[in-house]
Amino acid sequence: MFASKTQINIAMAHVTVHHIVNWDNYHFNGPWGTSMLLDIDTNRNITSLINRFNDTAAEIQLLIKDAVDNHQRFRAFGSGWSLSNIAHQKDRMLFNRNLDIKKEITAGQLHPKTTLQAENLFLLQCGTNVKEITEYLFKKGKSLKACGASNGQTIAGAISTGVHGAAIDMGSIQDCVVGIQLITGPAPGNMFYLERASQPALNDDFGKTINSTVIRHDGLFNAALVSLGAFGVIHGVVVEAEDRFLLKRYVKKINRADALQIAEGLDFTNARFKIAEEVNADGTVIRPYHYKLYINPYKDDEDFVTEIIYKKPYTDDYPDPVPFIQTSIFKDVPTWVACFAAKHKRIIPLILSALKSEAFPEVDKDVQGTLGEIFWDTAQSSRAFGCGVGINMSDCSKALQIFTERMNTLGPIPGILSMRFVKGSAATLAFTRFPVTCVLEVDGIPWEANANMIGLDEFLAEVIKAFMAAGIAFTLHWGKNAPWSFPNLIDIMYGDADDEWKNMRSVLLSKQMADVFSNDFLSTVKLDDYRVNLPGDLATLKNTIAGNMA
Amino acid sequence: MISRKLTGFLLAAIAAILLQSCSYSIILSNKNGTAATDPLNTKLGFYNGKQVTVIDTVIPLSLLKDRVMAINACPAGAFHSVEYKITFGAMLRNTFTFGKRKSIKVKYVCLKNSN
Numbered sequence: 001m002f003a004s005k006t007q008i009n010i011a012m013a014h015v016t017v018h019h020i021v022n023w024d025n026y027h028f029n030g031p032w033g034t035s036m037l038l039d040i041d042t043n044r045n046i047t048s049l050i051n052r053f054n055d056t057a058a059e060i061q062l063l064i065k066d067a068v069d070n071h072q073r074f075r076a077f078g079s080g081w082s083l084s085n086i087a088h089q090k091d092r093m094l095f096n097r098n099l100d101i102k103k104e105i106t107a108g109q110l111h112p113k114t115t116l117q118a119e120n121l122f123l124l125q126c127g128t129n130v131k132e133i134t135e136y137l138f139k140k141g142k143s144l145k146a147c148g149a150s151n152g153q154t155i156a157g158a159i160s161t162g163v164h165g166a167a168i169d170m171g172s173i174q175d176c177v178v179g180i181q182l183i184t185g186p187a188p189g190n191m192f193y194l195e196r197a198s199q200p201a202l203n204d205d206f207g208k209t210i211n212s213t214v215i216r217h218d219g220l221f222n223a224a225l226v227s228l229g230a231f232g233v234i235h236g237v238v239v240e241a242e243d244r245f246l247l248k249r250y251v252k253k254i255n256r257a258d259a260l261q262i263a264e265g266l267d268f269t270n271a272r273f274k275i276a277e278e279v280n281a282d283g284t285v286i287r288p289y290h291y292k293l294y295i296n297p298y299k300d301d302e303d304f305v306t307e308i309i310y311k312k313p314y315t316d317d318y319p320d321p322v323p324f325i326q327t328s329i330f331k332d333v334p335t336w337v338a339c340f341a342a343k344h345k346r347i348i349p350l351i352l353s354a355l356k357s358e359a360f361p362e363v364d365k366d367v368q369g370t371l372g373e374i375f376w377d378t379a380q381s382s383r384a385f386g387c388g389v390g391i392n393m394s395d396c397s398k399a400l401q402i403f404t405e406r407m408n409t410l411g412p413i414p415g416i417l418s419m420r421f422v423k424g425s426a427a428t429l430a431f432t433r434f435p436v437t438c439v440l441e442v443d444g445i446p447w448e449a450n451a452n453m454i455g456l457d458e459f460l461a462e463v464i465k466a467f468m469a470a471g472i473a474f475t476l477h478w479g480k481n482a483p484w485s486f487p488n489l490i491d492i493m494y495g496d497a498d499d500e501w502k503n504m505r506s507v508l509l510s511k512q513m514a515d516v517f518s519n520d521f522l523s524t525v526k527l528d529d530y531r532v533n534l535p536g537d538l539a540t541l542k543n544t545i546a547g548n549m550a
Numbered sequence: 551m552i553s554r555k556l557t558g559f560l561l562a563a564i565a566a567i568l569l570q571s572c573s574y575s576i577i578l579s580n581k582n583g584t585a586a587t588d589p590l591n592t593k594l595g596f597y598n599g600k601q602v603t604v605i606d607t608v609i610p611l612s613l614l615k616d617r618v619m620a621i622n623a624c625p626a627g628a629f630h631s632v633e634y635k636i637t638f639g640a641m642l643r644n645t646f647t648f649g650k651r652k653s654i655k656v657k658y659v660c661l662k663n664s665n
Contacts, residue, residue, distance in 0.1 A: 026598065039589055042665055080589075100665050135582065383594070
């Protein structure tokens, strides 16, 4: 990447300006053309963390103003973890990884009607990544309620795209968020602190502390929660944590019928498969925290490697799980394998079978650790693709059958399948929108489409058509690869929810700023249009917000 | 003549392979903390997105105190990872200078200086 550098210290936080040509994400799914990368850091000379936090917000507003003045679009990003181009902006990209202020909430900052406890609430600045959060919370005796399978995503990026794990009764990372500070433009009134009206968390004084107009509105909050970066810059969030706990991870081989019996209803009580250690003395079955199936799509007679994790009270008396976890993390397959496979696709099933011990966790090795230890650092040594299709849990067997059938008839393609199960989210455009979403995932190494082998987007488009033909409702993970230009994709997936989301975006942002925070991804999925004529109640809400700002 | 050339080539290849095995590197990584970031460092592998500093120099023994070389390295006060590379040439230099000149090939990444 070519870059020239300028240092700006406008007044406060430090910004290094890199004039670049291309930008790429963490998993090398690009590159995409970009003209400017703004690397921002807080002003460490400001000793009060909240003053430092506010100083950064003011600096971001100046950067937005400069972008607007120069007719440039603007988008913040952190780890660049998404495999789609959702984080990309062709004009100006704000690199926010160094914005990692973390702060406890005090009892005096609670809303009088809140049911939340101050000791569980924390203000996190946008660039704090999951590992930093888990380490910080651990020192406070707390833990995130859920995270993804790895720990590199920033909090703002994770919630904006719907990063999830397999917490069957908890949900995704965004479902821990109870407050969002948004910067929607350069003007003094363009900073908001959003909460749900039905779940107030912090009082109005807190909003004043962070120089933000407080808005409590369920529709606005739920739309801004999975915002795809389109609602402005998420500068900070308030998350609800819980007391730290341990996770006990089992990896078992379960025959397909028994694994899918559990998958279709998550009814562990009446399941044929049980883990002897996780049955109470009275015979009742303990409900796990996490359920995930690993599937070799090219061997239909193989048992499923199944990862089942149980929540346990915290104790410090357990062996360090990290050395073992490091050996069981999915290892990337070298890129040359994909190149070779693209020319000789018939060998793909053989390659995947040969690499099974690398790609799947080791069976019958039980391990215990904290959330941050079990979902440890992932290294990446080759380009990668990943696609996550969300479906209703009850459709999972049918969807799996269709997906594997397409992989075998249209492919083979160099990827393995897995299924995770996540509690539904209230976020308007959460891809985990079913009561329990089964996330059917394919992960592997990208290849070049050729006469001999179907391309990834083309393959996934065929899967979508097959799901539609079978009447299976589905969604696609925003941060992963997908045929995003598929006709009417968003309407097919979300019905009227995308209209609700666009309305809320138009309530909060001016037309000009909605364009500034748009990007190619939003245009591709047709979520970038602005609603000038809002329905009556929302027009009133917009006017009220404008009145409060004034 | 051809067989002589072939033998020579094979010997050279074997020597190259053996010498290659005399050179290796190891990365020690801190379990805690996250790495200092560099958004422009887009290279596949361990260092992707990390701010890497390379020390590749030869120093006289006099610069070391009790085999310790102090460097003013990381604002956060700790390393995220250190990669130490041993090469055949470095070992030869150490041997033939009776330990008076030492090659140092180190890559390190600092811990991110968190707020």
